[in-house]
Amino acid sequence: MKAFIDSDVLIWHLRGDRRAFGLLKKLRDEEKFELWTGAMQRAEVVFFMRPAENDVTLLFLSQLKTAPVDQNIIDTAGELYRKWHPSHAIDINDAILAATVIRSGGKIYTLNTKHYPMAQVVVQRAWKD
DSSP, X not given: OEEEEOHHHHHHHHTTOHHHHHHHHIIIIISOOEEEEEHHHHXXXXXXXXXXXHHHHHHHHTTSEEEOOOHHHHXXXXXXXXXXXXXXXXXXXXXXXXXXXXXXXXXXXEXXXXXXXXXXXXXXXXXXX
8 A cells, every 4th residue: 555655754754753754665565665755745844954954865765656647637636726725724734635536546744734624535644743
């Protein structure tokens, strides 16, 4: 199964959070998930990294597959955004990741579960505080 890692978890891992590291290790080694991220989640990390973080960040991201975005995903994401943005304030990146999971299967791991209220999206809180 595909485990889609949201950008918040990616960022916490890059900041050295042991909970993020533990989650990724458990998913990969114990639960045998394929680790994925969405194209927009990867963009969030890459666009805002500092020059000194370049090598470490890209090495880390190379351990995850990045889901491509195509016309069907964008069209589905648009529907999700229009439906859920008014009530749950989801953003475009959330809608695209949700559409990616709807189209390709898998589960989203995030600390922002409220961003994925769609019944057809399987989402799990990355860890408890």
